[in-house]
Amino acid sequence: MAAEGHSPLAQFEIKTLIPLQLGDFDVSYTNSALFMSLTLILVTLFLILGVRRRALVPGRWQSMAEISYEFVSNLLRDTVGNEGRKYFPFVFSLFMFILFGNMLGMIPYSFTFTSHVIVTFAMALTVFVGVTILGFVKHGIHFFSFFVPPGVSIILWPLMIPIEVISYLSRPISLAVRLFANLTAGHTMLKVFAGFVVSLGIVGGFLPFAFVVALTGLELLIAFLQAYVFTILTCFYINDAIHLH
Amino acid sequence: MTEQNKSSSVQDLNARLKRARRDAESTAAGPNSKRYSRHGLGLAMRLGVEIVSALVIGVGIGLLIDYWLGTKPWFMLLFFVFGSVAGFFNVYRVTTGIGQSVGYRRNNDDNK
Numbered sequence: 001m002a003a004e005g006h007s008p009l010a011q012f013e014i015k016t017l018i019p020l021q022l023g024d025f026d027v028s029y030t031n032s033a034l035f036m037s038l039t040l041i042l043v044t045l046f047l048i049l050g051v052r053r054r055a056l057v058p059g060r061w062q063s064m065a066e067i068s069y070e071f072v073s074n075l076l077r078d079t080v081g082n083e084g085r086k087y088f089p090f091v092f093s094l095f096m097f098i099l100f101g102n103m104l105g106m107i108p109y110s111f112t113f114t115s116h117v118i119v120t121f122a123m124a125l126t127v128f129v130g131v132t133i134l135g136f137v138k139h140g141i142h143f144f145s146f147f148v149p150p151g152v153s154i155i156l157w158p159l160m161i162p163i164e165v166i167s168y169l170s171r172p173i174s175l176a177v178r179l180f181a182n183l184t185a186g187h188t189m190l191k192v193f194a195g196f197v198v199s200l201g202i203v204g205g206f207l208p209f210a211f212v213v214a215l216t217g218l219e220l221l222i223a224f225l226q227a228y229v230f231t232i233l234t235c236f237y238i239n240d241a242i243h244l245h
Numbered sequence: 246m247t248e249q250n251k252s253s254s255v256q257d258l259n260a261r262l263k264r265a266r267r268d269a270e271s272t273a274a275g276p277n278s279k280r281y282s283r284h285g286l287g288l289a290m291r292l293g294v295e296i297v298s299a300l301v302i303g304v305g306i307g308l309l310i311d312y313w314l315g316t317k318p319w320f321m322l323l324f325f326v327f328g329s330v331a332g333f334f335n336v337y338r339v340t341t342g343i344g345q346s347v348g349y350r351r352n353n354d355d356n357k
Contacts, residue, residue, distance in 0.1 A: 162324070166303045166331040174298035174335075178291065229291060 008191035012115055012184065032113045039100045039113075047096075068096065072231065079235035083242050090130075091238075094123065095231040102183065102223035106216070114226075115183040117176060124175035127234050135241035146244055175233055179226050186219045291339055296332035303328015 018029035050065030058066055072092045076084045098114060105112025113119050135143045147164040148157065193215060196208035307324030311317055 162327045163331045163334065166299055166306065166324070166328055167335055169306075170295070170298040170302045170331065170335065173301055174291070174294045177298060178294045181294070233291075 008188050008195065011111070011187060011191060014116075031111045032116060032119070035101070035104060035111045035113050036119075039097060039104055042104070043096045043100050046100075068099075075232060076235055079232065080239045080242065084235070084238060087238050091231060091234055094127070094234060095227055098123070098179070098230055099224065099227035102227055103220075105183065105187065106220060106223060112183055112187055114179055115187055117180040120179040121172065121176035123230075124172040124179075127175065127237060128172040131234075131237040131241045134238065135244070138242060139244055143244065146240070171233075171237065175230065179230055182222055182226050186215070186222055190215055190219060288339065292336050295335035295339060296329070299332035299335055300325070300328040303331060 015031045016028040017031060017034060020027045020029060047065050050061045053059070053062065055062060069092070072095050073088060076088055076091055080087070101114045102112070104110055105114065135146070147161050147168065149160055149164065152160055190212060193208045193212045197205040197212065200208060303324045303326075304321060307321035307328075310320040310324070314320070
């Protein structure tokens with residue numbers, strides 16, 4: 001990889017597979033879209049085939065499907081409570097999509113679509129807009145009381161309200177940037193160390209090679225953790241929208 | 246006799262089911278249990294980004310207002326300060342477990 005003068009960032013390049021044009025927009029089917037479709041198919045197969053036998057005593061596969069269901073279900077129940085049940089399909093799809101996307105990206109030569117900020121930002125914005133609409137539907141105009149911290153005197157309101165509004169608006173950005181930055185940084189680091197293995201040759205290459213192995217383990221952890229963080233923050237935001245202070 | 250027995254056992258079962266369901270709900274209803282809010286590594290991952298994103302939003306709003314009103318640097322500077330304060334508040338909230346909510350209520354207050 002690095003030996004032929006490829007940069008460690010070459011893995012993030014978007015390649016057009018099937019060029020498409022819709023009006024003024026370029027809607028080509030790219031490798032990013034390919035891996036998204038692949039993720040979607042894999043998640044669907046994993047869950048549908050996993051629970052196909054509906055055994056009372058689950059086998060390995062069914063147990064994995066059930067564990068992922070229960071994990072998200074408990075997460076949602078612990079953060080939002082029983083009112084959160086309605087949003088389970090959304091939260092679960094989000095979690096599985098990000099998790100499988102991250103994990104697919106760990107396979108060598110594959111493409112990690114979560115390492116593109118536009119993808120993560122689109123997901124974060126969906127969550128943000130959805131939660132804001134949810135808050136308005138549940139509480140109407142009373143939703144604005146969200147930005148007025150309780151127990152703060154009126155004199156401080158002009159100071160506090162902009163701060164709270166900024167704090168609220170920063171949510172989608174922090175949500176998107178966190179996922180994207182972790183994935184991009186990790187994958188770049190992997191490629192850089194892998195490049196060292198090649199350039200140091202057989203004698204010196206063992207140390208960076210050991211690093212690559214360790215980093216791969218770390219990256220697997222991060223791939224899961226970032227899906228988890230994205231999901232739990234979504235749960236927190238739903239909780240905020242449902243239970244205003 | 247047997248019919249009466251049956252109906253009473255059904256009622257009994259009904260009552261027990263209801264009780265079990267209520268118990269499950271009350272244990273489950275506590276939003277934001279400690280187990281998840283204090284998940285160490287997940288927590289650490291969130292801190293850095295909080296400050297930066299609040300700053301970005303603050304400066305962005307400032308620049309927009311400046312662009313509309315033609316008051317070149319002033320609103321940007323003001324909102325830079327607001328943004329950094331908001332960033333620090335975010336970090337403070339995450340670390341002290343007040344939760345992600347805007348405001349200062351502890352998350353588990355509302356089920357008491």
